[in-house]
Amino acid sequence: MSINLDGVRSEGALALIAGSLLGDTTMLTEEEASILAEASVNDHVHAADVKAVKAQIESGGDPLGEAFLRLRSAGDRRSDGAVYTPPEIVRSMTRWLSSQGNIERIIDPGAGSGRYVLAAAEAFPNARLIAVEKDPLAALLLRANLSVRIPDAMVEVVVGDFRDLSLPTVKGKTAFVGNPPYVRHHDIDDEWKRWYVDSFSSIGIKASALAGLHLHFYLKVFQASQDGDVGAFVTSAEWMDVNYGSALRALLVEKLGLESLHVLEPSLEAFPGTATTAAIACFHVGTRKRTIKSRSVSAIGQLNGLSRGQSNTKNEF
Incomplete structure (x- = not known):
């Protein structure tokens, strides 16, 4: 069953979930680290959401990708070919x-x-x-x-x-x-x-x-x-x-x-x-x-x- 991330209402919150799953962020590029830093100031996520997303990924799902496609506007995704x-x-x-x-x-x-x-x-x-x-x-x-x-x-x-x-x-x-x-x-x-x-x-x-x-x-x-x-x-x-x-x-x-x-x-x-x-x-x-x-x-x-x-x-x- 897919995890419902409708409660995640911003790309910043999505980035925070990803960062929580990563643990070690030393390998990130400057652009990725900047996204996380800004999200840490402006957004928050629940530990239960992180746990649920991890379980779905472990079972072969892509809840992060699905949430990204929902949050990013169709026009913006079209200009990037996403x-x-x-x-x-x-x-x-x-x-x-x-x-x-x-x-x-x-x-x-x-x-x-x-x-x-x-x-x-x-x-x-x-x-x-x-x-x-x-x-x-x-x-x-x-x-x-x-x-x-x-x-x-x-x-x-x-x-x-x-x-x-x-x-x-x-x-x-x-x-x-x-x-x-x-x-x-x-x-x-x-x-x-x-x-x-x-x-x-x-x-x-x-x-x-x-x-x-x-x-x-x-x-x-x-x-x-x-x-x-x-x-x-x-x-x-x-x-x-x-x-x-x-x-x-x-x-x-x-x-x-x-x-x-x-x-x-x-x-x-x-x-x-x-x-x-x-x-x-x-x-x-x-x-x-x-x-x-x-x-x-x-x-x-x-x-x-x-x-x-x-x-x-x-x-x-």
């Missing part, structure tokens, strides 16, 4: 990763409250995980979830923009998994639009500055990956049809090694609160598949670890 993935989809994507052999490192580039990172830490106890989250409050909630559920997991929390991330190379395989934030081009700085267009131009692909932020994240994955790496992203599916999605389509087929594409009907609410068609793309970096599996999914039970789909030639994509 929409959290339902657990059933997270589990299916993690199951697909589990079929990809030994994985040394797992990166979630838009981690939110940590749903993918928690699932990955449980499925890959020996892997190093990197959770990247730009919003310091969401990062604080992520840390609290990890502290309660998997305190010994090897997780590095990076509070910042995934596009700025510098990743050292590793000998083993890296997996990229998650739900990149959906932010329309109107809310993207001109500097990042130029980066997107120029970066594609450098690899011989023409790109448009009208691309949303989730397409930027695919490009960053290409820049940060090496042959043999794998990935699974769920995003809005609009890039499959619009002109500004042509660069991503080319990148997936020619560079990122698209293996399968699973199109989720709006009724599944892959992004709760939005009537949006979603697409899960699974890829193997550096491979050039002669055929790509694709399918339409109308029920969660059909996901099946993303192992199914009809084979199509690349030209049909």
Whole structure:
């Protein structure tokens, strides 16, 4: 049963609950520590709420993330692309990763409250995980979830923009998994639009500055990956049809090694609160598949670890 946090009426109170669950706050960034300090002055929480939230997290729930989505206005969340993935989809994507052999490192580039990172830490106890989250409050909630559920997991929390991330190379395989934030081009700085267009131009692909932020994240994955790496992203599916999605389509087929594409009907609410068609793309970096599996999914039970789909030639994509 989910914990009802309707009595928590401010983001500050939510931060205090997260801080109480953390205990040790020495690892926090300046931005996270500032949120806690301000909350300590202006807000308060009940010990019973902290205890109840901890029990729910231990049982696999995400009461902190759910409260965050309730407290943060839809407009503010839209400008940040903050929409959290339902657990059933997270589990299916993690199951697909589990079929990809030994994985040394797992990166979630838009981690939110940590749903993918928690699932990955449980499925890959020996892997190093990197959770990247730009919003310091969401990062604080992520840390609290990890502290309660998997305190010994090897997780590095990076509070910042995934596009700025510098990743050292590793000998083993890296997996990229998650739900990149959906932010329309109107809310993207001109500097990042130029980066997107120029970066594609450098690899011989023409790109448009009208691309949303989730397409930027695919490009960053290409820049940060090496042959043999794998990935699974769920995003809005609009890039499959619009002109500004042509660069991503080319990148997936020619560079990122698209293996399968699973199109989720709006009724599944892959992004709760939005009537949006979603697409899960699974890829193997550096491979050039002669055929790509694709399918339409109308029920969660059909996901099946993303192992199914009809084979199509690349030209049909």
